[in-house]
Amino acid sequence: MAASSLRGRDFLRLHDFSTVEIQTLLDSAIALKGALRRGEPHPALAGKSVALIFRKPSTRTRLSFEVGVHQLGGQPLFISGNDLQIGRGETIADTARILSGYLHGIMIRTFAQAEIVELAEAASIPVINGLTDDFHPCQVLADLQTILEHKGRLAGLKLAYVGDGNNMAHSLMNGCARMGMDVAIAAPEGFQPNPTFVAEARRANPGGQVLITTDPAEAVAGADIIYTDVWASMGQEAEHAERVERFAGYQVNEALARHAKPDYLFMHCLPVHRDEEVTADVIDGPHSVVWDEAENRLHAQKALMAALIG
Ligand code: CP
Ligand code: NVA
Numbered sequence: 001m002a003a004s005s006l007r008g009r010d011f012l013r014l015h016d017f018s019t020v021e022i023q024t025l026l027d028s029a030i031a032l033k034g035a036l037r038r039g040e041p042h043p044a045l046a047g048k049s050v051a052l053i054f055r056k057p058s059t060r061t062r063l064s065f066e067v068g069v070h071q072l073g074g075q076p077l078f079i080s081g082n083d084l085q086i087g088r089g090e091t092i093a094d095t096a097r098i099l100s101g102y103l104h105g106i107m108i109r110t111f112a113q114a115e116i117v118e119l120a121e122a123a124s125i126p127v128i129n130g131l132t133d134d135f136h137p138c139q140v141l142a143d144l145q146t147i148l149e150h151k152g153r154l155a156g157l158k159l160a161y162v163g164d165g166n167n168m169a170h171s172l173m174n175g176c177a178r179m180g181m182d183v184a185i186a187a188p189e190g191f192q193p194n195p196t197f198v199a200e201a202r203r204a205n206p207g208g209q210v211l212i213t214t215d216p217a218e219a220v221a222g223a224d225i226i227y228t229d230v231w232a233s234m235g236q237e238a239e240h241a242e243r244v245e246r247f248a249g250y251q252v253n254e255a256l257a258r259h260a261k262p263d264y265l266f267m268h269c270l271p272v273h274r275d276e277e278v279t280a281d282v283i284d285g286p287h288s289v290v291w292d293e294a295e296n297r298l299h300a301q302k303a304l305m306a307a308l309i310g
Contacts, residue, residue: 005021006021006024006025006307006308007307007308007309007310008126008308009126009308010120010126010127010128010308011126011127011128011129011137011138011304011308012113012116012117012120012127012129012135012137013113013129013134013135013137013171013174014135014137014140014141014171014174014175014178015174015178015197015200015201015204017178018178019178019179019180022141022144022175022178022179023179024307025141025300025303025304025307026141026144026145026148026300026303028303028306028307029141029142029145029296029299029300029302029303029304030145030148030149030299031303032299032302032303032306033296033299036071036299041073042071042072042073042302042306043072043073044072044073044302044305044306044309044310045069045072045073045074045104045305045306045309045310046072046073046074047073047074048074048075048104048105048309048310049074049075049076049077049102049103049104050065050069050074050075050076050077050103050104050105050106050107050305050309051077051079051099051103051105051106051107051108052065052066052069052076052077052078052079052107052130053079053081053084053106053107053108053109053110054078054079054080054081054108054109054130055081055082055108055109055110055111056081056109056110056111056131056234056235057234058109058130058131059270059271060270060294060297061107061109061130061131061138061297062078064297064298064301065107065130065301066078067298068298068301068302068305069305071298071302072302072305072306072310074104074305074309077103081110092115092118092119092122093118093119093121093122094122095119096118096119096120096121096122096123096127097122097123097124099123099125100123100124100125103125104125104126104309105125105126105127105128105305105308105309106119106123106125106126106127106128107127107128107129107130108127108128108129108130109130109131109132110131110132111132111133111235112132112133112134113129113132113133113134113135115132116129116132125309126308126309128301128304128305128308131167132167133166133167133233133235134167134170134194134197135167135170135171135174136167136168136171136269137171137174137175138297138300138301138304139168139171139269139297140168140171140172140174140175140176141175141300141301141303141304142293142294142296142297142299142300142301143172143175143227143267143269143293143296144175144176144179145296145299145300146265146267146289146292146293146296147159147224147225147265147267149292149296150265150289150292151224151265154176154179154180154181155179155180155181156180156181156182157181157182157224157225158181158182158183158184158209158222158223158224158225159172159176159181159182159183159184159223159224159225159227160183160184160185160186160219160220160221160223160225160226160227160260161183161184161185161186161219161227161228161229162185162186162187162216162219162220162226162227162228162250162252162256163186163187163228163229163230163231163247163250163252163277164187164191164229164230164231164232164233164243164247165185165187165191165192165193165194165212166193166229166233167233168227168229168269169185169187169193169229170193170194170197172227173185173193173197173198173200173201173210174197174200174201174204176201177201177202177204177205177208177210178204178205180205180207180208181205181208182205182208182209182210182211183201183208183209183210183211184209184210184211184212184213184218184219184220184221184223185210185211185212185213185219186213186214186215186216186218186219186220186250187212187214187250188214188246188247188249188250189214190246191246191247192212192214193212198210198212216249216250216256217256217259220256220257220259220260221259221260222259222260222261223259223260223261223264224260224261224263224264224265225264225265225266225267226252226256226257226260226264226265226266226267226287227266227267227268228252228268228277228278229268229269229277230271230272230273230276230277231243231244231246231247231250231273231276231277244276247277250277251276251277251278251279252266252277252278252279252282253278253279253281253282254279254281254282257282257287263287264287265287265288265289266278266282266283266285266287266288266289266290267288267289267290267293268283268288268290268293269293270290270293270294272290
């Protein structure tokens with residue numbers, strides 16, 4: 001499939017993309033990574049401008065998008081969400097129409113998924129989800145690239161996610177199920193993933209497994225990848241102390257990792273709280289691929305922007 005079939009599309013959640021479309025993006029990300037290493041230019045966004053709107057903090061997403069647009073020959077425009085007139089009551093739909101007149105693409109990190117859906121419906125240019133309370137699809141695109149590079153395949157592998165059933169858990173279920181992987185999520189009662197998204201993931205991979213459990217050892221049993229994320233996401237800072245108590249027993253450590261395959265990969269979207277959701281010996285140990293994973297944000301998002309906006 002040619003990447004041009006993705007031109008003009010929004011990237012709001014991985015569930016909206018087929019297995020072939022995701023594979024096309026991953027192949028392109030790996031090719032762009034090689035081209036960058038060889039110093040070959042790829043000016044897919046020459047003459048184009050992309051807004052990067054952040055209503056939550058960011059290190060990786062902001063930097064990888066800014067550098068990525070620059071490397072593709074385009075103009076990245078960083079906008080702190082608080083600086084927009086949205087903060088003074090201008091509607092999302094009006095903002096979308098205005099931005100569509102100036103720009104060629106919008107990446108936005110915000111709170112409610114409904115906000116990004118409203119923006120995408122009113123905009124005539126592609127909108128990319130740079131994280132909402134429900135999803136983080138750009139991260140999972142880079143995660144799938146990382147798994148493919150380290151394991152040589154995706155279908156048939158098992159990813160175990162231990163921790164909060166949050167935006168990362170949802171997007172991992174979306175993306176891994178689409179690519180034919182088994183997914184197991186271990187989260188305490190009250191913090192399990194949204195059942196609607198669990199059902200969608202099960203439909204996306206009828207021959208595979210999407211297991212939701214409260215038992216981390218059951219989730220990690222035989223896993224090829226162990227994944228975790230912070231226990232208190234952006235916007236939940238006030239719940240941090242309570243969550244540390246509720247998530248006791250869900251730490252990824254050497255004892256838990258012994259249930260996985262001997263050649264398991266450890267992954268984390270970052271930022272990490274060492275010795276909270278994962279011990280330092282695991283995230284800094286030989287199974288960890290978190291630095292490749294973070295670097296791949298750049299390559300995966302360049303592939304995405306080149307396909308959607310280029
Ligand atoms: N993983 C990730 O999205 O990191 P940032 O919050 O730093 O962008
Ligand atoms: N679940 C985390 C992911 C950060 C990349 C958050 O939403 O803060």
